[in-house]
Amino acid sequence: MQNNLPLEGKTIILTGSSKTTTIIEDITALGGQAVIAPLIETCELIDKNDDVQLQNARQFEWLIFTSQNAVEAFANKMLRCHVSVEHFQGKIASIGTKTTAALEKLGFRVSFMPSIFSADVFVQEFPSVAGSNPTCLFIRGEKAKKTLKEGLPFTLKEWTVYETIERHDYKQLIIECILANSDVTVIFASPSAVDVYAKDVASVIGWEAVHVAAIGHITEAAILNHGAIVDVMPSVYTMQAVIEEITKVGERK
Numbered sequence: 001m002q003n004n005l006p007l008e009g010k011t012i013i014l015t016g017s018s019k020t021t022t023i024i025e026d027i028t029a030l031g032g033q034a035v036i037a038p039l040i041e042t043c044e045l046i047d048k049n050d051d052v053q054l055q056n057a058r059q060f061e062w063l064i065f066t067s068q069n070a071v072e073a074f075a076n077k078m079l080r081c082h083v084s085v086e087h088f089q090g091k092i093a094s095i096g097t098k099t100t101a102a103l104e105k106l107g108f109r110v111s112f113m114p115s116i117f118s119a120d121v122f123v124q125e126f127p128s129v130a131g132s133n134p135t136c137l138f139i140r141g142e143k144a145k146k147t148l149k150e151g152l153p154f155t156l157k158e159w160t161v162y163e164t165i166e167r168h169d170y171k172q173l174i175i176e177c178i179l180a181n182s183d184v185t186v187i188f189a190s191p192s193a194v195d196v197y198a199k200d201v202a203s204v205i206g207w208e209a210v211h212v213a214a215i216g217h218i219t220e221a222a223i224l225n226h227g228a229i230v231d232v233m234p235s236v237y238t239m240q241a242v243i244e245e246i247t248k249v250g251e252r253k
Helices: 021-029 050-057 068-080 097-106 119-125 147-151 171-180 191-205 217-225 239-248
Strands: 011-014 033-036 040-044 062-065 091-094 110-112 136-141 156-166 184-188 211-214
Touching: 011 021, 011 171, 021 033, 021 239, 033 171, 040 068, 040 191, 050 068, 050 136, 062 068, 068 097, 068 136, 068 156, 091 097, 097 110, 119 147, 147 156, 156 191, 171 184, 171 191, 184 191, 184 217, 184 239, 191 217, 211 217, 211 239
Parallel strands: 011 033, 011 184, 062 091, 062 136, 091 110, 136 156, 184 211
Antiparallel strands: 040 156
């Protein structure tokens, strides 16, 4: 029975803003209880010059996406400005299977994805396939790190298409959920969510009351910076991978 339901008795709190329907189904199928408690929300930044920006984007040799949220905001702009995939002649670079899947759903073909879904690895591997001094546009969120801009050996233009907003309305739900259940894992996929949790939840009940799972080393660093311990950290930076790792984790606390 334990093998069939490895998450039985476990409560998993999802703190990100990403679409999580599939993950909820996966957790439930494995016997766990999934709790949706987004600590951040993303919102498209709409500008009167979006049509001009899209026209400019069509001139670049490479468009770079590192998140589903950037793809979604970009798609919304394309729709409003009546721009189709066929208008873009450049190649597409993507970080992560979810980002790539979102791009392919729009009709784009992704030409490059790093071997590890990390900006650090991206800047190491991308130059060898990008060509000599290519023109590149990074479609990003307002909180995107400077890793790409500072790490690539050529000029990188940037277009910020969405912002990240803190959410504090799930604070009480999270605290009550942790106090009511004995085996709780909180999954973080961004430093922004970590910061909100530290302020709203950990300040009240501490970090020791839960297992802490991180997606990505930047998120891991944010957790460690708050003095907490990361219990689960998959080598592949996806939600599916972190769920697989949680199924292997026994009682540690």
